[in-house]
Amino acid sequence: MKIGIPRALQYFFYEDLWLNFFKNIGIETIVSPTTNKEIVKKGVANSIDEACFSSKIFIGHVEYLLDKCDMIFVPRIENSAVREEYCTRIFGLYDLVRNTFPDAKILNAEVNYLYRKRESNAFVKIGEALGKTKEESLEAYQNASSTAESIKAAKILKQEELLKGDGIKILIFSHAYNTYDACIGKEITDYFNKNDIKIAYADLVDEKEAQALTKEAYGKRVYWKVSAQLIGGIEKYRDSVDGIVLISTFPCGPDSIFNELLIRMIKDKPILSLVIDELDASAGIQTRLESFTDIIMARRLSQRTPSKHVRNRR
Amino acid sequence: MSVTGKLACAPQIGDYHIIADMLIERCLNYKTMRCPPMTKRTLEIGARHSPDMICTPFKTTLGNFIEAAEQGANVFIMPGVGCRLGFYDILQKQILDDLGYECEMIALFEYIPTVKRLYTSLSAINPDLTKEDFDTVFATIARITLDMDKLADFIRRNRAFEINKGEYEKYYRAYLDEVTSAENAAAAESIGAAYKEKIESVAINKPNNPIRIGMIGEIAAVVEPFMNCYMEKWLSNHGVEIIRVGDLSTMAVAIFTVDEQVKNSGGYVDYNIGSTANDAIANAYKMAQSGIDGIIHIKPSSCSPEITAMSILQNISRDHDVPFMYMTYDTETSEAGVHTRLEAFIDMITMKRGLQI
Numbered sequence: 001m002k003i004g005i006p007r008a009l010q011y012f013f014y015e016d017l018w019l020n021f022f023k024n025i026g027i028e029t030i031v032s033p034t035t036n037k038e039i040v041k042k043g044v045a046n047s048i049d050e051a052c053f054s055s056k057i058f059i060g061h062v063e064y065l066l067d068k069c070d071m072i073f074v075p076r077i078e079n080s081a082v083r084e085e086y087c088t089r090i091f092g093l094y095d096l097v098r099n100t101f102p103d104a105k106i107l108n109a110e111v112n113y114l115y116r117k118r119e120s121n122a123f124v125k126i127g128e129a130l131g132k133t134k135e136e137s138l139e140a141y142q143n144a145s146s147t148a149e150s151i152k153a154a155k156i157l158k159q160e161e162l163l164k165g166d167g168i169k170i171l172i173f174s175h176a177y178n179t180y181d182a183c184i185g186k187e188i189t190d191y192f193n194k195n196d197i198k199i200a201y202a203d204l205v206d207e208k209e210a211q212a213l214t215k216e217a218y219g220k221r222v223y224w225k226v227s228a229q230l231i232g233g234i235e236k237y238r239d240s241v242d243g244i245v246l247i248s249t250f251p252c253g254p255d256s257i258f259n260e261l262l263i264r265m266i267k268d269k270p271i272l273s274l275v276i277d278e279l280d281a282s283a284g285i286q287t288r289l290e291s292f293t294d295i296i297m298a299r300r301l302s303q304r305t306p307s308k309h310v311r312n313r314r
Numbered sequence: 315m316s317v318t319g320k321l322a323c324a325p326q327i328g329d330y331h332i333i334a335d336m337l338i339e340r341c342l343n344y345k346t347m348r349c350p351p352m353t354k355r356t357l358e359i360g361a362r363h364s365p366d367m368i369c370t371p372f373k374t375t376l377g378n379f380i381e382a383a384e385q386g387a388n389v390f391i392m393p394g395v396g397c398r399l400g401f402y403d404i405l406q407k408q409i410l411d412d413l414g415y416e417c418e419m420i421a422l423f424e425y426i427p428t429v430k431r432l433y434t435s436l437s438a439i440n441p442d443l444t445k446e447d448f449d450t451v452f453a454t455i456a457r458i459t460l461d462m463d464k465l466a467d468f469i470r471r472n473r474a475f476e477i478n479k480g481e482y483e484k485y486y487r488a489y490l491d492e493v494t495s496a497e498n499a500a501a502a503e504s505i506g507a508a509y510k511e512k513i514e515s516v517a518i519n520k521p522n523n524p525i526r527i528g529m530i531g532e533i534a535a536v537v538e539p540f541m542n543c544y545m546e547k548w549l550s551n552h553g554v555e556i557i558r559v560g561d562l563s564t565m566a567v568a569i570f571t572v573d574e575q576v577k578n579s580g581g582y583v584d585y586n587i588g589s590t591a592n593d594a595i596a597n598a599y600k601m602a603q604s605g606i607d608g609i610i611h612i613k614p615s616s617c618s619p620e621i622t623a624m625s626i627l628q629n630i631s632r633d634h635d636v637p638f639m640y641m642t643y644d645t646e647t648s649e650a651g652v653h654t655r656l657e658a659f660i661d662m663i664t665m666k667r668g669l670q671i
Contacts, residue, residue, distance in 0.1 A: 048624050050616065050642065076585050083425060088397060088588025092622040095583040099626045110585065218404060223425055248367070251616040256367035257401045264408050275367070 001130060003107060004069030006061030007032045009054060009090055010077060012176035013226075016148035018073070021123060024140030025132050030069050032061040034182035039064055044278050046100055053249035053277050054177055054184070055089045055096070062097055062104065071107040072097070075122060078112040084225045087254055119145075152204075159204045163240040168296060169198040171237050173230055173262065174247035175255075176203050184276050185247055191289045197296075200241060202233030209236070218261075227254040234262065242296040243270040250277035270295050320344040322389035322420075323382040325375035326352050328537035329462065330562055332494050333455045334391050338420075340451045341436045341443050347387055349378040352540040356381055357645045363409050369398060370614035370644050371534040374541065376406050383415040394421025394435075397589045397619060427569060453499040461506035463561040465489065465513055470558055473550040475520040485513050520555075525663055528601040529558040530594045531612035532620050535643050536560045542612050542643060543652040552660055557606065559597045560590065568593040582626050588619035598627055602634035607663045609636060615644035637663060 003022060005011060011018070011031070022029045032039070035057050043060025065072050076094035079085045089096075094108050107129060109122035120141055127137025163169060170192060172179055179185040179201060192199050203226070210232020214222050217235050222228040238244065246262065248255035263271055272292040274285060322344040324334035335346040350356070352374060360377025379390050390410070392403040407419040420439065423431050429452060437443045469482045476482055489509040496502035527549060535541045536558065549556055568575065572586045575596035582599060586592055598609055611627055613620035624640060631638040639659045641652065 048621055050621050050624075052618070078586070088591070088619045088622060091585070092587035092591075092619070095585060095587050096622055096625055098584070099582065099629050102629075220404060220421075221425065223400065251367040253369075253398050253616070253618045256365050256369070256616070257398055257405050260365035260368075261405055261408060264412060 001071075002028045002030055002069045003130075004065035004072045005029055005031045006058055006065060006072065006074070007034060008058035008061045008181070009093065009177045010075070012180055014148075016151050017144050020144035020147045021126075021140050024143050025127055025130065025136060027130055029073075030065065032064045035061070035184075036182070040183055040278060050251070052089060052252055054175070054181070054252075055093070056278065057181065057183065058093065059097070059100060062101060066101065066104060071105045073107045075108055075126075076110045076112075078110075078114070079225060080111065080113065080119065082113050083221065084223050084228065086225055089253070156204050156206065159200050162198055163200055163237060165198070167196070167198050168300060169200060169241045170243045170245055170296070171200045171202055171234065171241040172245050172247065173202045173234055173259075174245075175226055175230070175252075178247050178249055178276070179203070184249060187282060187285060188245065188247060188274065188289065191286070195293060197293065200237055202230045202237065205229060205233040205236055224254045227258050231258060231262075234266075238266065238269060241269070242300065243272065243292065245292070246271065246273040248273075248275050250275050270299065317343050317345075320389050320418075321387045322346045322391060323349050323379065323387035324391045325349060325378040326538065326540070327534055328539070328561075329490055330459075330537070332490060333459055333562075336455050336458075336494065337422075337436075337451060338389075338391060341448060342440045344389055347382065347385065349382040349387070350385065352378065352538075361645045363413065367616060369616045370541070372398070372402055372406070373645055374534075374538075375402065376409060379406060379410060379417075380413070380415075383410065383417060388416060389418045389420060391420050391422065393423055393427070395423040395425060395427045397617075400425070427566070450498055454496060454502050457499040457502045457506070458493055458496070459563045459566075461493070461502065461510075462490065463563040465506070465510060466561065467558065468510075468513060470546060470550075470556040472516075472518050472520065472555070473546075474524065474553045474555060475518040477517045477519055481516045482513060485509055485516070489513075524553060524555045525607050525660065525667075526555045526557060527663075528598070528606050528609040529556060529612065530560060530597050530601075530609060532594075532614055532617050533560050533562070533565050533590060535612045535614045535617075537562070541614070542641070543647065543649045545610070545612070545641075545652065545656065548653055548656055549660075552656075554660065557601065560593065565590055565593070580630075582630060587622050587626075591619035591623035594620065594623050595626055595630070598630050602630055602636045606636065607667070608639065608659060610639045610641060610659070612641045612643065615642050637666070 005018060019029065039060035040057060042063045043056040046059045046063060047056040062072055074094050074097050076091060077086060078091040085091065094106065097104065098106060107126060109125040110117050111119050111122045120138065123141040124134050124137045174185060189199055207229055210229045213232040213235040214228045217231060222231060244266065246259045248259060259273055263273065270292065272288060274288065322338045323346065324331045326349055331348055338344050338346050356377035357374060359380050360373035364373045364376055394400055394403050403419045403421040410417050422435055433445065433448050436448065465486060469486060473482050489505065493502055493505045496505055529536055539546065546556055568590060572592050575592040576583055576586060578596045580599040583595055594611065601609055611624065627638060639655065
């Protein structure tokens with residue numbers, strides 16, 4: 001039995017949890033490779049034109065896995081607490097994959113705290129489908145979950161250290177599945193790494209802390225889980241960075257609201273907003289990254305007389 | 315006894331502004347105005363000040379608000395729940411502020427659209443609003459919503475066949491004018507009943523088996539004629555019986571009966587796929603089984619739940635041999651283009667019928 005895991009969307013939220021869980025119950029997994037041109041092409045071909053680029057990539061990864069494993073892992077995750085949810089593209093994924101590839105064998109379990117379907121129950125169900133007892137699955141889940149949590153806590157600590165240090169620093173505001181995707185965010189983070197600019201990520205923040213910061217900033221609960229976390233990250237880290245980079249894929253629902261709000265509300269930091277779609281345009285992105293870097297460098301040089309209203313809008 | 319200086323405006327979505335106006339006038343004592351009717355200019359200003367990627371209703375409603383603000387409106391009304399709709403209020407408020415309009419934004423709900431929540435929001439603005447008064451107002455607008463949706467549904471099914479063209483429209487407009495003065499639910503009900511009688515007795519000449527087209531999709535695009543390029547009018551003029559789902563009263567129920575819709579979707583979906591897309595799928599499945607001639611799926615550009623639904627509707631279309639037309643509305647949609655597509659769609663259905671006989 002070999003389980004295929006598409007390296008896209010939810011994977012980037014749950015990478016450590018999922019991989020450790022399957023390792024703990026002794027099931028072999030295959031994760032699709034980092035996104036490449038071929039996968040993008042397959043995804044675009046099998047999706048509705050208007051679907052967001054990230055979900056097209058997901059479909060491409062599923063198609064890649066179709067003949068390479070026994071079952072594809074596409075859990076249906078609506079939320080991880082009540083009064084919050086993922087974007088509809090994410091919690092509609094299971095039904096989308098099922099309707100796009102009717103013959104695919106899908107390993108699925110539902111997580112929906114509104115209906116008391118907890119994450120732990122979902123993993124017990126997954127274990128059942130793979131012939132494991134409840135105790136085995138629960139233990140594997142708990143171990144995986146604490147491993148994933150400590151990995152994240154370590155990452156947050158490391159980021160806080162980095163932000164205390166010197167040097168030019170920027171903050172990336174982008175869904176994890178875009179930031180770390182080889183065809184979306186990698187080119188951008190590579191550019192900053194090459195130029196010795198330190199990168200902080202808005203999603204590396206404690207979830208509870210982020211929710212509280214977000215509610216404070218908007219006077220309203222943001223019910224999109226990922227956006228709430230990212231905005232909390234911005235609120236927490238914005239004073240310690242030189243500039244903010246927003247990365248979205250076209251057309252992103254949550255980002256269409258919050259990117260605009262951030263650009264309108266944050267007046268004291270340069271903001272670069274990059275929207276990526278399947279029409280590959282590296283040269284354009286490079287040019288914009290260069291001019292953004294020039295702006296934050298220039299601001300550093302003139303820091304004794306900071307100009308308050310430097311903004312960079314697309 | 316209206317609060318001085320406050321002029322409230324609800325965006326244009328079909329005829330539902332009358333409901334919003336009643337709610338605001340009676341619960342908050344604000345004066346209300348109707349936003350200037352939507353035109354190409356509304357879309358242009360709305361789009362100019364909106365983010366690119368946002369769904370079209372954001373742009374149209376922002377255009378409505380700016381045009382209303384030009385005429386003096388200073389209080390704007392948004393539901394504050396839904397998908398992205400739940401955040402329209404904060405972003406639109408920010409944009410209007412940046413444009414220099416001093417205004418107030420009222421979000422009627424937060425996260426879950428319950429009646430209790432509506433009372434909480436309104437009484438926070440008007441502390442004198444008693445629960446009894448609110449209940450009376452709410453019962454009245456609930457009655458009116460149900461009645462107007464029922465009347466409109468009946469008309470939609472029969473308008474193509476009326477003998478004296480324009481009679482339905484005349485009665486329906488008269489109903490809307492008259493019902494806004496109803497003091498309570500009972501009064502609204504009797505006005506509704508009187509007009510129901512008038513509307514049902516309009517002379518029609520309906521063939522036995524007219525072409526029947528279903529309309530499903532996202533509520534704003536389905537309900538607002540400007541956004542679907544007066545599709546209903548065009549279809550009626552071409553002798554089509556229209557079965558439309560997705561008016562306010564059915565949507566209000568639909569939000570709380572997602573599990574029911576998922577169950578009734580013929581196994582095409584196993585879970586809630588977001589917003590009103592479940593309703594679209596359940597109804598498409600039902601229509602497909604009832605042997606409808608064709609289904610038109612309408613959504614504003616970049617509406618993510620409906621995009622997910624489209625992948626599934628394609629399977630329903632193939633499995634049940636039902637033609638679908640997918641229409642995406644954005645600020646560049648031209649009426650002539652849509653009408654050409656409708657014409658081709660109806661031609662195709664007529665030919666398909668010919669083959670079946």
